[in-house]
Amino acid sequence: MSPAARFRGLPLRSRLALLVTVAVALAVAAVACVSWFMVRTQLNDQLNSSLRSTNARAQASQTLNQIRCQDKVPGPFENNLSAQVQIVLPTGDRCWVDGKDTLPVTDYDLDVAKRLRGATLYDGRTTDGTPVRVYTQPVELSAGPNVQNAAISVAKPLSDVTEPLSTLAWVLLFVSGVGILGAGVAGLWVARTGLRPVDELTGAVEHIARTEDLTVRIPDEGDDEIARLSRSFNSMTAALASSQERQAQLIADAGHELRTPLTSLRTNIELLARSEETGRAIPPEDRKELLASVKAQMTELASLIGDLQELSRPDATTPGPLGVVALHEIAGTALSRARLRGPELEFDSDLAPWYVRGEAAALERAVVNVLDNAVKFSPPGSTVTVSLRAGELTVRDRGPGIPADDLPHVFERFWRSPSARALPGSGLGLSIVARTVQRAGGTAALRAPADGGPGTEAVLSIPGAPTPPPAQASVVPDQ
Template sequence: MSGGAAGRGLRRLTRWWRRQSLRTRLTVIAATAIGVSVFVSFQVASELLDRKLRDTAAEQLRADSRVLAANAERAGLAQVELPPYPGSGRLVRVILPDGSIRTPAGQPALPPVSGGAGRVAQGASSDLLESTDWNDGYRVYTLRAGGGAVQVADLADDSPVNEFGFGMLLIGLFCVVGGGLVGRTVARTGLAPIDRLTAAAVRVAHTRDLDADIPDEGGGEIRRLIQAINDMLAALRDSRRSQRLLAEDAAHELKTPLTSLRLNVELLIRLDRRGTLDSALPAESRTRLLHDLGAQLAELSTLAAELTDLARGDVSDESTELIDLADVVVAAATRARSRVPDIEVALDVTSVWVSGRPAALQRAVLNLVDNAGKWSPADQPIQVRLRAEGASAVLEVDDAGPGIDAADVPRVFDRFYRADSARALPGSGLGLSIVQRVVDAHGGRAAVARSARGGALLRVDLPAAAPADR
């Protein structure tokens, strides 16, 4: 039961401690630390003082005993004159060779001669310091002299130690109270930057104003904390800005295909309601219109998929693994051929191992091949090359199209960007942007240049896996 009660008490104390504020904890810790320090100091100082007083008293007893012994040697133990008892202070006694004792007149009786003191009187040893609990307790020093012994005793007095302890207790209480006040002040001063930081964070949470950076103040850990929060706010600003731009760009890009799709569907509905669908739209026109509707739906599906991929903020949820990039390139080329049979892809790949996400890398390679397929002439194949170059895996997609104008090169990998010459071609302007994001996520670099055939040369450099990792 006692163990269970102690456990419950400890748990309640732990819960109480956890509910307290950091200020209260620091105050309690400071007061406790000072109290423990004062207590330990008191114990050590009391022990040292008591030992010093005992040593001093013992030395005084020895000195008085030597004086009395010298007198006894000259006059004899039976005739030596014993100092009269002054009413307080030291007590003396002479032990004669026959075991009898002499004491000054009027002196209080000392404890009986101990066996050790008797052996000193008989010559077994030269001296003896002993303590007795008789009455209030005596310290008795026995010294061999003149065939017997002389004894000098004093009453053990602990009052100096007790007075010292009482003084230390008062000082300790004062220090504990002062320590609590100092701890409270230090906690208030030290936590003031935290209070201001909390107020600033609450203000940002209420106003949702991510542009209001928290003032950088203080030093050490406080400064690093403020900088970390400001970096987090900056990341949130960038994320919100990216989301807003994505939404604006998506709205802009979706407007044209949705408008065209809506007009075509409304036309079909209107003609069907009038009953003039067959007469107003010959079979050839209906076929062309339905083909346009299918193409617009396919374009919307592609755009929605790419927007979803971009809006996720990460390449994918798949894990990183060690893969042969040549297998990824071959799989992407196979998918490109199945999607557009007219595309001819010439592969020149060597085995290069990388650490990455297979599906994301295949999507990036497929987008590169699809982009090249829009521009490359039907009689000219798209050349896809993969090789190891130093510590990098280098992938190049080369087409024989008209190439990319110098003015368009800086914005090739921007989202929704389409050159003037590409306005009439299908696509959303997101393919190369996804390539850029996948490459960045893998620690690589994407670039565009003019190929030797006059078309565009898109190059991707990815870190190759170390031989030990393979």
């Protein structure tokens, strides 16, 4: 297994702690290296400055006027310069001046003594092998009337630089180790603290998966990403709980609505079956009424099942093809059907052209449902007014109207006003109307007539235009 695969196989908490530790280790290492190199540069500069500032030239000239060059004898500057000092002649001879040891004569020293180069700094060693930093500069030696070119070398041990650097390296190594170890501990603490909400979220998800309890909520204090994730999770569980409640309510309401026609249908079928089993014939008139009741109950069940299928579709799913629909033509077709269902009513229509984008079949069903309600609640001989102006389809009946307290509930599934419970219907028609109109981008509402007269006005407002868009064909439902 590759290192990357092994890293991905670690728990998220371990990965975060490891990443924090590596990041801190790299930062500490970078700071330690930069610090060490900066100190080394500064110490080297100080050593070079110290060598350049040593006033050995005048002192050496004075010495040569007083004593003779020797191989190594105590001189007047010993322990004063804290350095090795010697004079180098162009011939290669050297003349020890001060210090604990002598310096080998190098090409740098000879070039300076011969005036082939200027003052020079270089690293070297004493005759006993001690590493030193050497500064050689030109000097003129006078012995009576004669002046001789020479060079004077001043050397100081490199231990003045290497020993502090070595101490600093050990200190930085210790501090870096402590910092990296602390970073690892801090990384574990940060990962554990930062991922605690994630652990709570994981526990909540596992609890919901195990118990299907959608009432669980996670604390969502703050505005960070974890709090946003917690709020999103709470919103999701709330939506699921609401959907579950609506589903349970739909099943309960559907069962309640199905119970009445099924009970009536079962009773009628049992009467017919008992008549056949016992041989007691039912009077023709009663038999005809029973069969008519069975047929009506079957029709009501089929209508209820169709409405339930329509409402069971997801809101975001469009059940049919969308296109530019002539709403005035759909309203005209629905009005023709309404006239057949209410031959005892008068219909007054005024339909101005209006084109919308939607599904023709669904919009036609919505308009038919609105007109069916108007036919159902209108007394015989009354007038149903239908108008379409600027995208607002208004259907007014002259029935008993809807109490103001009931208006907020008219678009709820299976809701029926007390006055309408004795009439046929499932209470799903207006729910389908509201859903279809919303899918087309519009709104549906019921209200009392503006003139204060009897009845109810159903208003469907759908955005559109009085003329179809260019290069668009209107979708007209089958007649």
